[in-house]
Amino acid sequence: MSDTPPVTPATPAGTAPGTRTPLTAVDIVAFLCEIFAFATLALWGFTMWPFPWNIVAGIAAPVAAILAWALFVSPRAVVAVHPFVRALVELLVYASATVAWWMMGNAWIGLAFGVVAVTVGVIAGRRRLA
DSSP, X not given: XXXXXXXXXXXXXXXXXXXXXXXXXXXXXXXXXXXXXXXXXXXXXXXXSOHHHHHHHHHHHHHHHXXXXXXXXXXXXXXXXXXXXXXXXXXXXXXXXXXXHHHTTOHHHHHHHHHHHHHXXXXXXXXXXX
């Protein structure tokens, strides 16, 4: 027999299987920015087009943004892309919502949303890369 004590291997640091990291304030604000962007695109589509096209644009604009978000940006994205492509798609959705507010005549809302969304996106993106 050996004189060395029995050693059990340490578990690696991280989350246990079946669990996830707890939500932070940045995660909640990022989620609210996503929902606000999708709602903005729906509002833009329903209000800025004449009758037959307002229904098409009001449904198609947020569906296209949600599809792009689900494919490339979401935490469970279907397509794994480089972080810069992910940031570009996220920026494209936020910029389209900002431009939609400007087209509806509310430039200050669009500007405020753009600043908040890009700031939260940069903070969340830096956390993901760290």
